[in-house]
Amino acid sequence: MTATVSTKTPTPPSPSRRLRSLSRPQLPTRAVAGRSLMYAILTVLAIIYIAPFLVQVATSFKTDVEAASNPISLIPQTWSTAAYEKLFLNSDFPVWFKNSAIVTIFVTLGRVFFNSLAGYALARLQFRGRTVIFAGLIAVMSVPGVVLLIPKFLVINQIGIYDTYVGMIVPLLTDAAGVFIMKNFFESIPASVEEQARIDGAGTFRVFWSIVLPMARPALITIVILSFQGSWNELSHFIVATQSPELTTLTKGVASLASGELSQGTQYPLKLAAAAIMTIPVAVMFFIFQKRIMNTTDGAVKE
């Protein structure tokens, strides 16, 4: 716990500011003007960043015609839940959602376990070949994802897990970056506790499972956030790993909605509703762990 929150607290600038305002009495008025300007800029920026999502939600409750004629208004003239009805009652959307959920859960659990296992070994265990493995890990991390599009399909196909849940989940079960994060974390916590346990005769796995892992909670949360978001938002892997409609995930399904192969006309309310719903789980995740994601600032800037 301690390690993650240990961001260096910068010297609070407040004293010096007070000092300065004392020495130059004319500053406050200018400061007030500057401050209002800053708030104005920030507010405009915030509106630009948030408005699209408000428009999205509002439009998903509009009729097709209104979506085209009145694209900005945040309150539909006639409320219509047609888009949501169509999505949930008359399309494969629930199947897509289910598939995304299944994959995300398994991938997240898998990554938490395998990444911490490997990260621990690389950080703490002494064995021949560790350097090689670590060098390999670094090399593997530098492979850009898009390069893997075709080859992943080739392998998945070759070993006969194409178009199965196994093919969707297993290749995502670990990621080099996650291992790297865990390794860094384990190196940062003191070894004394586990040393003691080892001297008491606990096996390596036992030490890892009941002593080290509980201490790694902050890093594990990072992995959970990363894996959840990564697998929920993953598109290209599912494009190349599946073809059946029963195995379509949200990303793939909504992408096909967007390119219009399933629908006639623009149908913006329907598409935006689908996109809005698929954003909800990551948004919830985001708000739950917001402190943790943003902790840089919150941890350091307690006034």
Next chain:
Amino acid sequence: MSKPARTSRRSGIRGGEAASGWLFTAPMIILLGMFLVIPVLMALWVSFSDWGGRGSPFGGNVKFVGFDNYSTLLSGGGLAEQDFGTALRNNAWYVVLVVPIQTALSLLLAVLVNRQILRGRGFFRTSFYFPSVTSSVAITVLWLFLFSSTGAVNKLLSFIGITGPNWFNDPSGILHNFLQLFGVTQGPAALTDGSFLGVSWWDWLAGPSVAMTAFILMAVFTTSGTFMLLFIAALQNLSGEVTEAAMMDGANGWQRFWKVTLPQLRPTLFTVLTLGLIGSWQVFDQIYTGTKGAPGKTTLTPAFLSYQSAFNNQEWGQGAAIAFILFVIIVFFTLFQRWVLRERSVSNRRMRPYLSVANGATANVVAASALTGAGSGSPGTDSPGSGSDPDSHAPDTTGGTR
């Protein structure tokens, strides 16, 4: 790769460590080997073969064709070369605009939000970061609506008397459009006659198409939040003494920022630039969801072209070859970036205190680049990793080396 210090200190008491070491890392080795290393090798073979996409690429009638696929792309003179050239041009403009804009904007946001006196800091930070958590598919769907001919953006433009373009259906390059304002519709012969990769120099200079510009805005919108977090983390690790000294010298806010803050932020700046470069060379999700390369092939990117050649046109060899050329491009830029980083930090002794942070940042580049990679360059997938680790782990790494 700086861990030997610890090894010597504690050796001895355990015997079975080799076994558990291999056992613990085995799942990772198998998974990464199986779905990362072997695939790359297989694709390498396919890029040198004439495999047509039916059955196994190792079947008896698949032949080795040497560099044929590569030469078709790089000097074939046909449509394949032209498409590849077009895709490179489109993506190059994308990179040229996205990387600086997102870096500048995220730095601006970080500086604004980092003010101690600011009320509602949390609210602003959350708003700026939120677009980064959404998936690239969802955000593309939203963008298609906002930038449709009757969409919100054109509606807003109409309030100030501007007739907005039909964004995603407009293939004209924005630089060409700009020149048109001055009556230039045809390039000089020197530019239109010569060509590179099947695309005339004049067309290389077309700028991103209006459609691509919409994607550029989207990339800036979705990534600036992530990078803002990186900058905030860095800002809070800055040495307050230097800033204070500068204040005593009477430097104003602007001077302080340029002369004092920015130089100290250099390592993070490099991180952000590198991540931006890596990510923006891999545009795929947005194109797949949105335009599929249209209008007039001006949103075609190498990543999407690679996919399309293989899966839609049965040119698997060419598709794989495009992927590897893209790989080389990305590796080149990454190494170039690292080289620049290394050069500066070693030469400048005054940067010593920040060197450690830079090391942390480098590790982070690697981690986050892999993340962007795993998410195939979608702007939304890499966010919290790059956002949350620098603060939690960069200091730890430095602690280790001390």
Next chain:
Amino acid sequence: MQRRTSRWMIGAGLTMAGALALTGCSSSFGGTTSGSTGSAGDLTSDSSKTLTVLIGSSGDAETKAVNAAVASWSSSSGTKATVSVASDLNQQLAQGFAAKKPADVFYLSTDALAGYASNGSLLAYGDSLANKDDFYPSLVKSFTYDGQFYCAPKDFSTLGLVINTDAWAKAGLTDADIPTTWDQLETVAKKLTTPDQVGLAIGGEYARAGAFMAQAGGNLMNEDSSKATANSAEAVAGLTEVKKLLNDGVLKYAKDVGAGWGGEAFGKQLSAMTIEGNWITGAMSSDYPSVKYTIAELPAGPAGKGTMQFTNCWGIATDSPNQAAALKLVEQLTSKDSQLAFSTAFGPMPSIKSAASDWKAANPVLVPFLNGADYAVGTPTAKGAADVVTELNSKLESLKTGDPQQILDAAQKNLEALLK
């Protein structure tokens, strides 16, 4: 460092060996026997497996109609069959073929034919069809690759001239004025052009402008796509006519009047005429029910009448375990009854001659479309031609200021490269 490098090399070597081992065992189950490419002499007939039918559906109506037809065949033949709707047909086909687990029967577009035929994925069953001689010859040519008739045309569409009858009457035109030559087309288009309505709007692409090339006697490639003819004098003449109409201001591209396609420009009354296919009727009745219109055959050019046709076929996979049943299913799906039912449900025209009279009786307004079948030309089917067409389309956008000869020379060069 030295030591680490060598170790890394060993690691890489090991992985390499692993990859080789993988490829080694692959050949046992992945060994391609592509001798069977093409000839439908002896069909596989493993009836234990369910037939899968993969379609790219335009909407619920089409999905339902195909489902019903397949289900009725299934119950009468006793062979199980399921229909699935592809979200991205091309991609799913490609992955299915590469995985050796393709759908048995599927929609296949003309531009995808060459790619799959050349790598042996498609069964060339055309000559084994019982109703082979009933298909329109021009459609059969569209699905002939390398001299072999690969797959049964599913249905087709042609282009016609769609006229807004109110605008027509307002301009003082009568039925006798319906244009039958280019000159007449120019005349009426001029009369119909008002400040807020252009006479004729079309999509700025080969799939529309090509009709003018056909009327001048040209096309991008010859009938069986074995020779590029893009820069022939005839093709250039066709495109020159389009350019002329554009410059006269009586023809505009749909996009230039703010519409996505010709039908939208026409429906929103931004144009008085458009050139579209029979699918426009669906859009008109659902989106623009108040616009009254009539349909005429396209006017003749120097070489007589000409239009474009668009079609899909029912492909059968070489790797299908039950090709015999698949063939029977296709025969059923292309029968007169099925095709007429499809036509009622979602609008395309039957691909067989024997259904023509029934169809004309049922759709009197649409007769000009079916008449087009006699002189329609197809889009080029050579492998990679679709890319050339996309490229051509991007050039056609600036036809107004461009040079038809230059544009088609470039297309010619690209098409010739495909045939090498």
